Amino acid sequence: MNHPVTPELKAATWTGVGVPRPHESAELHVLGQATYTDDIPELHGTLHAALGLSSKAHARLASLDLDAVRSAPGVVAVYTVSDIPGTNDCGPIIHDDPILADGIVQYVGQPIFIVVADSHTNARRAAKRGVVNYEELPAILTPQQAKAAKSYVLPPMQLLRGDAQAAFEKAPHKVKGQLYVGGQEQFYLEGQIAYAIPKEGKALLVQCSTQHPSEMQHVVAHALGLHSHHVQVECRRMGGGFGGKESQSALWAASAAIAAARTGKPVKLRADRDDDMMVTGKRHCFYYEYEVGYDAEGRIVAAKVDMTSRAGFSADLSGPVATRAVCHFDNTYYLSDVEIHAACGKTNTQSNTAFRGFGGPQGAIAIEYIIDEIARNLGRDPLDIRRLNFYGKIERNQTPYGQVIVDNVIHELVAELEQTSEYRERRAAVAAYNASSPVLKRGLALTPVKFGIAFNVTHLNQAGALVHVYVDGSVLVNHGGTEMGQGINTKVLQVVAHELGLDLERVRITATDTSKVANTSATAASTGADLNGKAAQDAARQIRERLAEFAVRTLGGEISDVRFYGNEVHVNGQSVPFESLVQKAYLARVQLWSDGYYATPNLHWDPKTMNGHPFSYYAYGAAVSEVVVDTLTGEWKLLRADALYDAGQSLNPAIDIGQVEGAFIQGMGWLTTEQLWWNPAGKLMTHAPSTYKIPAISDCPEDFRVRLFQNRNVEDSIHRSKAVGEPPLLLPFSVFFAIRDAISAVGGHRVNPPLNAPATSEEILRAIAAVEAAA
Template identity: 65%
Template sequence: MNAPAHPLSAAGVVGRSRPHESAAAHVAGSAPYTDDLPELAGTLHAALGLSPVAHGVLRGVDLERVRAVPGVVDAFCADAIPGENQCGSLVKDEPILAGGPGAVLRHLGQPVYAVVATTREAARRAAALAKEVITFDALPPVLDAMQAHAAGQYVVPPMRLARGDAAAALAAAPHRVELDFGVGGQEHFYLEGQIAYAQPQEQGGMTVLCSTQHPSEMQHLVAHALHRPSHAVQVECRRMGGGFGGKESQSALPACVAAVAAVRTGRPVKLRLDRDDDFLVTGRRHGFRYQLALGHDDDGRALGAEVTMVSNAGHSADLSGPVMTRALCHFDNCYWLPDVAMQGYAARTNTQSNTAFRGFGGPQGAFAIEYALDSVARRLGRDALDVRRANFYGVGERDFTPYGQRVEDNIVAPLVDELAASSDYAARRQAVAAFNAASPVLKKGLALTPLKFGISFNVVHLNQAGALVHVYLDGSVLVNHGGTEMGQGLNTKVAQVVAHELGLPFEAVRVTATDTQKVANTSATAASTGSDLNGKAAQDAARRIRERLVAFAARRWSVAADDVQFADGRVQAGGQAMSFAELCNAAYLERVQLWSEGFYATPGLSWDRQTMSGKPFYYFAWGAACSEVLVDTLTGEWRLLRADVLHDVGASLNPALDIGQVEGAFVQGMGWMTMEELVWHPKTGLLATHAPSTYKIPTANDVPPEFHVRLFGRPNAQDSIHRSKAVGEPPLLLPFSVFFAIRDAVSAAGGHRVDPPLSAPATSEAILAAVQAVRSAA
């Protein structure tokens, strides 16, 4: 894994901005997604009959009425599943279908039965009978996480992470703030919804084409549902139309239902959730509630902190445990907290089971300390950036996290200094104050917030990857790896890595669909590790082939192996040269292996779940953003005027893709912080915001007219793939600056004398209420 670098042309492929490998196909509409693939003869379509009640006891389902709908071929409940009626990721507490009479109905929208028909329309018509054919005894639902917390209802045991004596530090602190606030959940809103296409194969085999971030988990869960060995199930995913974590675990239910239906009918079955059903069936980002106390000195330095985090887990565990773990591990963000006590509770409610979402709990954890420091600054009458700087991680005893990992390669101070200078923060702070003094209705706000984000799965064994690389006699290369492409450019980066390793032009390398029959037992493409893990695995495979070719060329030309160089599609040494393809042909004739597997496991990781301590992250990514907003205090409407971003991606593999990821994460995170509000009916438990007509996401009009994004450009101190850093999740924390700029503007409405009672999302309604509260208190 740590072999020395080989000589390559200075004009290599890695580190260059290249278009996404499917960009032209995306634009032309010729990139096939699962629903675009040609349907096999006899394909049937499935739909789900959903629970009409948030909580109740199932009495029965009149499947005969469902089967009587024209076009229906089959309809079944949980008792028809040959194997295990479970699709829970870590805890086996989530049924595929609700179960038989006596089963508990857990949320409005829970799948109770499946229907299979000759057309999708016929299947949906039959599924829509759910309100008429499902009988139940209703029970009172628990829809609020704090209500569940008060009742002690959790999906996993409570967690505690502590250092020092927080209670004593709080008692001795000169100043203390106590806060109660929250942040809402967020719908993934991937453009391609959940879909699976199951195709029966010979001798009991099953192929499932699935829009999933975790093909191996889908393989195992489908095999369990069918009561068949894993080798009988093949799961393939060429690309997804977005995932954001929503297709890590929750692609399982469609995959299992489609596969069971295909076995029962003996025909291919496709299940594509309607957008409304997708919202009602699947979960989303966990909303959090915080009760926080922070003790500090006159300069705003944190002396002690206690925080209780309560997440809305929904009806089952899913990934709520690891999400809470990461939230607790990111509470510190960029700051040294000498004495701290954190408690985490994943509350069980009668709502959809919440799941992974870009950041995986990290944003929810970091938001809490940022909120607290923002309040500290306001109460001291200091600039919030000065308070944040006063708390940055330092050296010596100030460079260990609460969970015991040393903060190495700490670049937060120089990064923030550079952004403060380039964004002209100090002068703009004065200009904002002058504007607000002369404007009674419109108020401006400005905020600069930093981030630190740990990179690795916080379950150690998941930090591994495999790859296959095939070199053909014409010099072209085919790569397969365990990562999945969801638009983020993973396959482009992996192709660049392999091309670089073999000294080939980018066009010589092709990456194929993720396939459980090619690379087995893979981890999910999640935790921002896609390029780190799969890039290293593909590099390992390509390096093995190159070393064989080097040895062959050295023998053939009677030169030292160190003299053999690969560059620009040619191989040369000792004054002799030939094309890469010619060398491959010659090597083939001498029976040199031209394909290889590769493997990578992230080194040095450790984690003790009982003590909540160890080194869960290989390295940290850093970043900062400065945002300026304009708020109308009469309506609560606001606009983002300008955003400046400086983000750390190490030595970028592909700057164009990385900047695109940063821009996209900023806008997506801004939506979560300001406008994406989830609303459940307080009595029925119906998710009222279950369609684009009722759920507001950012559009192109919400992108600021001045949007400056730059990469910090310092190589990773750790031996990551070409010293790059992950870029998927960390930049989602950048738009904290938008929320705190809005809070700054609201504070200005009261002369900065009152701490605004504003939680996220800061919708226009919430902003208006906060303005009124500030003015009343002032």
């Protein structure tokens, strides 16, 4: 029986959010028409810059001869630190990060001078001709060396709850150990690039591939000795960022701006991939020492961990990264008595920076490694030990830093994944396979995720937006977030379209621009859609309310009964096309544009006590991975992966599933194939695709099952959705521990394999040899 489609039914079912929508630039991406910074047509007279880099890890600059550089073909100018008119610094928090080296170099790859030439090729060739005489100084290269020398970029931090030492001494069982987890290159497809264009009255336009236009504005203004209102930074989209363009795009923006200001000409600085990897920071590698006490059932009663990161030569964002690592050590587990120490080791290497997860993955993997060891020591399935230690719903629900967890769904989520992935049946099948296979060993692991959402610097949790409605009924939106392929513009577009009752085609989003929305936070910490979606919703809501008031004045009815859906405004039994109402409202002098603002409520944090309520809410997830390992070669293959992720009430399930899939493979690369290696002289040797192995399509599992957990955020996030940028990067912990499980099978699961990350073939073979020797 067919039911009539009533206006009430249409109003109830119409939605602009919560449904799969293609990425707003998908068609442009496919056709090659999407404009990135290097695609912007170059103005007449544009010059090109390149950087002259240090070849020493730590040295004084005894002399610098740049005559050969100046006389090279096509060279227009060469600039050193003495040519910077303002402040020689691009550090985001502490001013310890020079744009150009000043008397001393602190890592191989540190920029010393800027070459400006008539072409990109001529600039790069000329930069190689600088003659630098060094007086070498001792260099520290690893976090272990930094810890031994007490070499830190910031004072070490600690978080204490209860009496971990006393509880540890009383514990019936103990586990002690060390772990090393390597860093990771962001490897965005589009490298670092900035195009600086002089304008009238000392003003400058910088078109830049950056996650933080406002920070670029500040750095450029300071470097040139100008005010922020002189500098306009614009970014339409990035070809990937992953944190590598949050603070580290500043060096490139500042260098291009300095050259443009000095020459009076537009200057483009596009980094070659090798230079990009040599100059820029990566994910922090971590060295851990841990001591954990547990009872006969496997419940943790005391946990002590000391974490030292490789910060590099300057602070950059290492402090906030370490803070998040401390706050994510617990992951999904209640820890009654804890002692967590974290230090940012100062090393003569690239200054490490933000990377998807921002210290959260490095904190959480340590407790997962420990629980994996406890399970093996007790001869239990690791899933059972994990479940035993989960946070409770009513009791055992306060984190070590004092935040009470009110949205815990990890029990239900893991139970669902355990059932849908056939975990128990596959566990038995893996054991049977290994019993009859002396060379190839299979491994299986299920690992959970709890990830806090918000900047752990409270004032950054704010955003602004502008929404313009034109007289033809079309809508233009500008917000403070940046698009790096993750779909923030698509989600914000959906939010505005939903608020005004319009099809997505009627809404357009413009490039992020510091002259439109000021004082923006970085698009980072998984907050992009949360913050900017709320700000854009606020702006659109104000316009909708003005139009609703006008509709009632002209058509009658009650404001509470006005509905916007299906490109129409419905009031007092009448349906008016949206554009018709807008045109009449304009003639009646109704304001058709608005600014919007949002600040995340109820956040507070005391960095001295490391206590407070730093997160708005938590995103949860879990994954099951099955691998096979060749014990003779160390080669491995991911056979199947099942991931279940809590995106709350998803704004766009298609984009969110894509984000989970991408994060899973990226995290898998970090833990398995992506090895950063510095030689004894401090030179990064893995500085190109030929030597740095990111996952390829052949590394992806043939059987890859990703689903979203049905949930609704308890916090008033944008349409009760949850962030999906960083948290799913922790899901491939399951791959690492599945590999460890397969190695453990070599010794009959009686020995804990000493497996560090990344679990390269060489590392796997070392762990196998250790298991065989101990078994």
